[in-house]
Amino acid sequence: MSLPLTEEQRKKIEENRQKALARRAEKLLAEQHQRAGSGSSIATSSSQSKQGLPPNLPREPPKPVSHGVLFKQQNLSSSSTGDQRPANPHHFHLSTPQQAKESGKIQEDVPTACLSHSPPSQMTATRVSPPLAKSPPGAPTQQLLCYQSGQASHETKSTPFANTAREPLAKAKSFQKTPASSFGQPHRDPGLDAKAERPSTSGQNISDSRCGSGSATARPEGRLPQKSGASFHKAVSSQQGTCIRSGDRFQVKIGYNAHLIAVFKSLPSRSYDPATKMWNFSMTDYSALMKAAQSLPSVTLQPLEEAEDSRELPSAGGVVQACLPSAPSLAFVKGRCVLISRARFEADIGYSEHLTALFKQMDSRNYDAKTRRWSFLLEEHNKLIAQVRCLPQVQLDPLPKTLTLAFASQLEKTSPCVPETIPEADLSGVDSKLVSSLLPFQRVGVNFAIAKRGRLLLADDMGLGKTIQAICIAAFYRKEWPLLVVVPSSVRFTWEQAFLRWLPSLSPDRINVVVTGKDRLTAGLVNIVSFDLLSKLEKQLKTPFKVVIIDESHFLKNIKTARCRAAMPILKVAKRVILLSGTPAMSRPAELYTQIIGVRPTFFPQFHAFGLRYCDAKQQPWGWDYSGSSNLGELKLLLEEAVMLRRLKSDVLAQLPAKQRKMVVIAPGRISTKARAALDAAAKEMTTKEKTNRQQKEALLLFFSRTAEAKIPCVIEYVLDLLESGKEKFLVFAHHKVVLDALTKELERKHVQHVRIDGSTSSADRDDLCRQFQLFESHAVAVLSITAASMGLTFSSADLVVFAELFWNPGVLLQAEDRVHRIGQSSSVSIHYLVAKGTADDYLWPMIQEKIKVLGEAGLSQTSFSEMAEATDYFHKDPKQQQIYDFFQKSFEEDGSDRELLEAAESFDPGSGFQDLGGMLDESTLTDSPLKKRRFEFFDNFDSFTSPL
Numbered sequence: 001m002s003l004p005l006t007e008e009q010r011k012k013i014e015e016n017r018q019k020a021l022a023r024r025a026e027k028l029l030a031e032q033h034q035r036a037g038s039g040s041s042i043a044t045s046s047s048q049s050k051q052g053l054p055p056n057l058p059r060e061p062p063k064p065v066s067h068g069v070l071f072k073q074q075n076l077s078s079s080s081t082g083d084q085r086p087a088n089p090h091h092f093h094l095s096t097p098q099q100a101k102e103s104g105k106i107q108e109d110v111p112t113a114c115l116s117h118s119p120p121s122q123m124t125a126t127r128v129s130p131p132l133a134k135s136p137p138g139a140p141t142q143q144l145l146c147y148q149s150g151q152a153s154h155e156t157k158s159t160p161f162a163n164t165a166r167e168p169l170a171k172a173k174s175f176q177k178t179p180a181s182s183f184g185q186p187h188r189d190p191g192l193d194a195k196a197e198r199p200s201t202s203g204q205n206i207s208d209s210r211c212g213s214g215s216a217t218a219r220p221e222g223r224l225p226q227k228s229g230a231s232f233h234k235a236v237s238s239q240q241g242t243c244i245r246s247g248d249r250f251q252v253k254i255g256y257n258a259h260l261i262a263v264f265k266s267l268p269s270r271s272y273d274p275a276t277k278m279w280n281f282s283m284t285d286y287s288a289l290m291k292a293a294q295s296l297p298s299v300t301l302q303p304l305e306e307a308e309d310s311r312e313l314p315s316a317g318g319v320v321q322a323c324l325p326s327a328p329s330l331a332f333v334k335g336r337c338v339l340i341s342r343a344r345f346e347a348d349i350g351y352s353e354h355l356t357a358l359f360k361q362m363d364s365r366n367y368d369a370k371t372r373r374w375s376f377l378l379e380e381h382n383k384l385i386a387q388v389r390c391l392p393q394v395q396l397d398p399l400p401k402t403l404t405l406a407f408a409s410q411l412e413k414t415s416p417c418v419p420e421t422i423p424e425a426d427l428s429g430v431d432s433k434l435v436s437s438l439l440p441f442q443r444v445g446v447n448f449a450i451a452k453r454g455r456l457l458l459a460d461d462m463g464l465g466k467t468i469q470a471i472c473i474a475a476f477y478r479k480e481w482p483l484l485v486v487v488p489s490s491v492r493f494t495w496e497q498a499f500l501r502w503l504p505s506l507s508p509d510r511i512n513v514v515v516t517g518k519d520r521l522t523a524g525l526v527n528i529v530s531f532d533l534l535s536k537l538e539k540q541l542k543t544p545f546k547v548v549i550i551d552e553s554h555f556l557k558n559i560k561t562a563r564c565r566a567a568m569p570i571l572k573v574a575k576r577v578i579l580l581s582g583t584p585a586m587s588r589p590a591e592l593y594t595q596i597i598g599v600r601p602t603f604f605p606q607f608h609a610f611g612l613r614y615c616d617a618k619q620q621p622w623g624w625d626y627s628g629s630s631n632l633g634e635l636k637l638l639l640e641e642a643v644m645l646r647r648l649k650s651d652v653l654a655q656l657p658a659k660q661r662k663m664v665v666i667a668p669g670r671i672s673t674k675a676r677a678a679l680d681a682a683a684k685e686m687t688t689k690e691k692t693n694r695q696q697k698e699a700l701l702l703f704f705s706r707t708a709e710a711k712i713p714c715v716i717e718y719v720l721d722l723l724e725s726g727k728e729k730f731l732v733f734a735h736h737k738v739v740l741d742a743l744t745k746e747l748e749r750k751h752v753q754h755v756r757i758d759g760s761t762s763s764a765d766r767d768d769l770c771r772q773f774q775l776f777e778s779h780a781v782a783v784l785s786i787t788a789a790s791m792g793l794t795f796s797s798a799d800l801v802v803f804a805e806l807f808w809n810p811g812v813l814l815q816a817e818d819r820v821h822r823i824g825q826s827s828s829v830s831i832h833y834l835v836a837k838g839t840a841d842d843y844l845w846p847m848i849q850e851k852i853k854v855l856g857e858a859g860l861s862q863t864s865f866s867e868m869a870e871a872t873d874y875f876h877k878d879p880k881q882q883q884i885y886d887f888f889q890k891s892f893e894e895d896g897s898d899r900e901l902l903e904a905a906e907s908f909d910p911g912s913g914f915q916d917l918g919g920m921l922d923e924s925t926l927t928d929s930p931l932k933k934r935r936f937e938f939f940d941n942f943d944s945f946t947s948p949l
């Protein structure tokens with residue numbers, strides 16, 4: 001099932017996430033206060049230090065600054081694109097407008113995270129959040145320049161950019177010195193402010209001042225900061241001037257001002273018109289001039305757009321002029337390359353004239369007018385990057401190394417990309433039974449895995465046969481065995497059966513199912529172990545496994561869990577890694593990280609880099625938040641190229657049977673000693689001679705009921721595993737009230753929304769509950785009585801049915817299956833029969849198969865349960881068991897036995913033999929975490945992504 005979340009659910013999830021974030025922030029703040037109280041630093045949270053900061057972010061706590069210039073903390077790495085800007089840039093402000101005025105100091109935003117190559121003594125500029133939406137069509141991205149003034153000196157040193165080859169901007173004397181290493185912080189205390197007022201090296205008093213928070217927001221290039229705070233005071237006291245557009249150029253109308261003339265003379269396109277006595281300039285110098293003018297306390301220049309706007313307001317019959325493009329020549333533009341298809345990448349960067357000129361020289365260039373981005377063939381990537389490096393005002397980050405490695409063949413290509421064809425693998429060394437059974441798409445899966453040298457994440461939809469494919473891939477590398485298979489504990493024995501079924505050449509005694517913490521992990525040629533036991537036994541490993549299968553690999557999504565910490569080193573050293581999951585990420589791309597590096601350990605060695613690119617990483621007061629998502633199109637391309645194969649049921653529906661049945665052998669180890677004793681006693685009772693018919697039936701019913709009771713913990717574990725695996729909507733059929741009760745109780749405990757229909761449900765309620773399940777996505781499980789809900793109801797919104805118990809009448813089972821397999825169902829449905837060894841199931845299961853076979857021969861059923869060959873493999877037919885089997889046959893064939901059995905079963909009271917459920921489940925099953933997890937839209941959307949080119 002991959003139903004998208006409703007708007008309401010999305011909102012709820014977001015609300016919960018925000019609450020959790022707020023809680024965490026509060027907690028960390030409290031901790032920080034505590035630490036501050038004890039004299040330790042409060043600025044660097046522990047999570048920050050653990051996660052590691054990007055190189056361009058401060059590693060030191062922000063220090064109080066003692067200069068007169070406003071600072072803005074900015075995360076350069078995330079400011080390169082509109083979607084990754086830091087949410088809360090912090091500011092330093094000048095102390096008061098009045099103080100600033102008195103000291104005659106400039107009040108400017110100064111980014112603390114200026115270009116890393118900027119010498120501290122130079123004035124640097126960087127782009128701050130260009131508001132793309134405000135750009136006129138085709139106009140360059142507007143820029144805002146921020147400056148950092150030079151070292152202590154009475155002489156103004158002003159170099160517009162870090163690169164010394166760049167032109168000097170102005171020789172205005174009023175720039176303040178600013179230690180380049182200072183960083184902004186959100187709050188200042190009065191003590192700090194007082195300390196900040198200190199004599200400069202020039203003997204002047206330099207004071208901090210504060211200006212309105214409005215200055216933090218991006219503004220169009222050339223616009224003066226909104227007339228607030230210090231800027232407002234400047235406007236009041238300074239010499240006023242105006243910029244006037246004149247064709248390609250603009251003029252400045254202002255009286256004589258020595259400082260301004262020094263600025264004028266520093267601009268390359270300057271020209272003085274003696275007739276008008278005005279200076280004029282090319283538009284390319286506009287932003288540099290405006291910025292320099294802003295920093296002169298004695299000058300206020302009305303920017304071009306404002307001037308134009310007011311001059312050219314539509315008058316009667318007048319024509320509104322389009323907004324003028326702002327001049328970006330000296331603006332620093334920063335951006336990055338993003339992959340948009342297997343063959344192409346685009347430059348996600350603001351406008352730069354020189355850059356555009358360079359783009360136009362690329363052979364494979366393509367301009368998308370909608371996105372306003374240029375794209376190129378991958379083979380031109382390295383050339384473009386090399387040439388961009390020669391542009392002093394541009395920083396275009398190349399594709400990350402992981403991508404260039406993954407797409408190395410495209411980068412080196414000289415002809416347009418053709419989809420990679422996957423060669424047919426030579427499977428002659430694998431059991432022919434298995435190879436001949438592979439469906440065509442499964443064969444493709446095996447070929448893909450072998451083309452990837454046995455390392456992949458097989459993310460096929462539920463029920464597509466990941467098991468058979470994984471066994472085939474592993475068998476291809478049989479020479480490298482022993483094999484390790486790590487699975488949820490509820491399916492360990494199902495895997496054993498699958499190996500026996502598909503690899504007849506494998507002797508059963510070579511399969512080692514690890515059941516307890518005392519077992520050996522390496523005792524077999526095929527070693528099957530649960531996640532939890534692996535973390536206990538992993539220390540036993542002296543020689544690494546070369547071939548490893550991990551079923552439900554999303555169980556490893558959290559790097560902090562013991563299971564993940566145990567598995568990751570094993571995957572790192574293994575030669576072949578086969579990860580299986582129908583839902584690799586259930587809530588966010590961050591969950592994919594461990595699985596990606598499980599398959600490709602060299603990809604994204606730092607989670608932070610992955611987080612910045614694909615998790616919309618945001619720095620919060622408490623550290624980094626990686627719960628978002630970004631760049632999903634590129635992530636999809638990367639996964640498909642190098643990591644993952646995913647097919648949906650709808651992709652391969654034609655190859656699938658309408659129903660996919662699976663027998664799940666549930667763990668006998670889960671049956672408690674007490675339940676086992678009760679079962680044995682009941683079985684013994686049945687074979688005791690000299691019993692009347694009635695007594696025999698009673699014995700059988702007791703055995704059947706004890707079976708139900710014994711299976712409860714396994715059934716619950718299985719259902720919880722399904723929920724954890726992202727199975728969102730399914731039916732669970734059971735027969736005994738005690739099983740139905742235990743299931744609903746557990747679902748309530750875990751806050752999983754569900755409906756229940758049993759014999760006591762009125763017909764009106766039945767329809768209502770059924771409708772609720774059909775309509776509400778939030779209803780994850782329908783707990784149904786085999787006999788009371790197997791007819792007349794439609795549950796086609798689910799495509800999975802689980803039989804927690806078997807029933808002797810296969811006709812009833814088939815009817816129950818058809819609650820999902822009916823009109824309205826567009827998918828192939830999966831049916832899981834949970835079968836417990838050493839219980840009445842040993843007799844019921846073969847009996848059901850036999851009956852179905854008879855029906856089939858009579859043309860009454862097209863279903864063949866015996867296709868599930870693994871189903872019968874474990875039944876031992878010793879004489880005593882045969883006797884019980886015959887007894888079952890006889891009892892159920894008698895007229896009226898059904899009703900009698902049903903009544904007895906429904907009212908079965910386990911009495912003293914039934915333990916409280918809590919005692920039957922282990923700790924891992926009894927976690928208090930809410931288990932209802934929604935599959936994240938990433939994977940819902942993932943399937944519908946199409947590459948833009």
Ligand SMILES: Nc1ncnc2c1ncn2[C@@H]1O[C@H](COP(=O)(O)OP(=O)(O)OP(=O)(O)O)[C@@H](O)[C@H]1O
Pocket residue numbers: 437438439442460461462463464465466467468581582660661662663868
């Ligand atoms: N080629 C095949 N021939 C016969 N049976 C098959 C084949 N492929 C799959 N099956 C059967 O289909 C059922 C589902 O397969 P499997 O359990 O491997 O699916 P899955 O992809 O692992 O699903 P899930 O994600 O739910 O675990 C099993 O009973 C399996 O034996």
